[in-house]
Amino acid sequence: MRVRRFAAVSRLNLLPISAALALASPAPARAAEPPEKVEFVSLDPAKTSLDGWLFKPEGEGPFPAVIALHGCGGLFSSLAPERLSKRHDDWAMRLVDEGYVVLFPDSFGRRGIDSLCAVRDRPLTVSRRARDAQGAAAWLARQPFVDPDRLAVLGWSHGGTSVLSFAGRAEPKNTDIRAAVAFYPGCQRFADNPTWEPEIPVTILIGKQDDWTPVEPCRALAKRFPNEIELVEYPRAVHGFDAPDQRVHPITGLAYTASDTGIAHVGTEPEARRGSIRLVKRELERAFARKRE
Template identity: 25%
Template sequence: MISRLLFLALFFSSGLQAALREESVSYQAGGTTFKGYLAWDDAKGAKQPGVLVVHEWWGLNDYAKQRAKMLAELGYTALAVDMYGDGKSSEHAAEASAFMASVVERAGVSEQRFAAAEAFLKRQPSVDPSKIAAIGYCFGGATVLNMARQGGDLAAVVSFHGNLATKTPAQPGKVKARILVLNGAADEFVSADSIAAFEAEMARAGADYRFVNYPGVRHGFSNPDADRLGKANNLPIAYDSEADRQSWAAMQDLFRKVFGK
């Protein structure tokens, strides 16, 4: 009996582990090769909603990939997007800033790279191309918000400690996605004026949005590496486990409403 139970335990454990798939992938945009990370769960069935995960200014690192894996465990096919090309990442602020500037300071580059990643995700056999969302962290949060502002065909976007300022505010009736912004109230990179401007912009645009401000929480609150990276780079960022938990739950609640799961 014991050996039979052990066999069954090993069998089902192996089956569950095998259901979660992870794959390094590449795709092209503007003559540049991008190296993303795709995660999905075969046991959840075909034609799952797809979620794009846009990294912090550090680049496509293990943190962004872990978030994609967590989404796969929830039943989504997730693509951790490479916005810098060749899967570049850094733990040095100056280098990360240069990477980010190479994208945001050139007109149309961010949009082109996001669109290429979205098209790649929609082509995956496990994805329902009519059900796409995007989440982003820091630089990535600003990126997904801007895609929503421009009328991207996204069901929902979620920004975790992302910049709210924009040079291209949403126009009335333009925003299709439901928007969730998760912000640390003590984030030194997001001013009270930028929050007020964002909320006024969303109201004028008629967007379906929700803004959550976590009291006493600083920039980078969702990333367990924030304390280490902040200390190494002299940046006012810090992890907050409770804000991390609450923000991830808020994202899941929005996705349940949008996708019915």
């Protein structure tokens, strides 16, 4: 498998506030079809059947595709069951607008899980969610509108941690996973694991002020793999900085936080949001442009 080489870096995305605040508007859904609920099989030991929400550009394709993994709170809005949260919907529209198929696996619904954020003894591990992503990749590779040689995986928080777990595994047969992007993942378990190493290029995007999943273990991981992991830090950002139009506020009762108090802050940081949108676009374009060996 061909691996794209990165240098681990930290960047400051310092843009004019007026330009950054414009990001509160949702992305245009140019040429997007309505999302479709699909079913696929996880590659976990139980071969669990899962639901997924599929977004497609208009046309026959074949298109490159992105597997997008939700966080510990699940895929959907707390106000409307079976409606994607604003962050997920916003990213779906942006990626479809760039010509990508997007599949959001629902790792919770069929397993009877509402949320994992406040649960210490979790019934679903990131390792199993990595298997969900593998199953999603295998399913996408069989669809006539998808180019199986151009797949990527993206995730947020618990989903970002699952992306790192995925990156350390062999990819499914008959697919070419070009890149992995993890928003504010928990890096500690991988930094502590001497046998973990990324099989595909990884980009980690995280806020320096994140008090839910702290940046330090991600720095250690990027230092250990300077040619495989690109670490991008946003100086004023907390957890969930890429969400559209969400005020920064504390959340209590969390199972794991940097301070071990169960309290962490989440919310939009406009400059980091703008920078991350631009960076994800760049990374996908670069990953999908390279030819398979």
